[in-house]
Amino acid sequence: MRDLAHPDVTEIRLEAVLHALADPQRLEIVRCLAVADREVPCSEVDLAVSKSTITHHYRVLREAGVIRQVYRGTAKMNSLRRDDLDALFPGLLDSVIRAACRRRDVGHPA
Template sequence: MSAQPRELSHPTRDEIRLESVLHALSDPTRLHIARTIDQFGAAVTCSDIEVEVTKSTSTHHYRVLREAGVIRQTYQGTAKLNGLRRDDLDTRFPGLMTAILGVEDGE
């Protein structure tokens, strides 16, 4: 008997709401996570991104980003990969991610 791959719930492109995306990215830790994934240009594990919070708080931040539709999380073996849903977000809200992710802290 083979195990079924674990799947996480994600909003469809049409279900992504602007206020949810803005809320998710309003937190400095979540914005850092999104920027880092964007810079990698590919799906990365949670451990690839350094955050200054506890593991449980980190898990919360990733969940908020996933539920808002900012990232897609998939399992590869025991690792959870995180990818920015840039295509979906650019289609729904043209220019938004470029504007948000392109602004450095303090600007």
């Protein structure tokens, strides 16, 4: 089985997390993972960009420590590193997710 590199919790930096969350497409991925509250395959998050761009966005989130990715068979499954992020930056993830949901509810593009 292929293992993907993830930063240890001690290596997660606020600047990298904020950079990862600053992109609207990556923010939509995080919102979808939060709403699902389970492991989600990449293909379940609907983004209007190319497959290679989607792969890039997931990689940025993983390398920043925002998500965990694991292979389950041939599918790459994604989940938020909520416990790690909440321990390092209390309230940050919840605030970002609430803002992303509000933005989506008022009709702004994701």
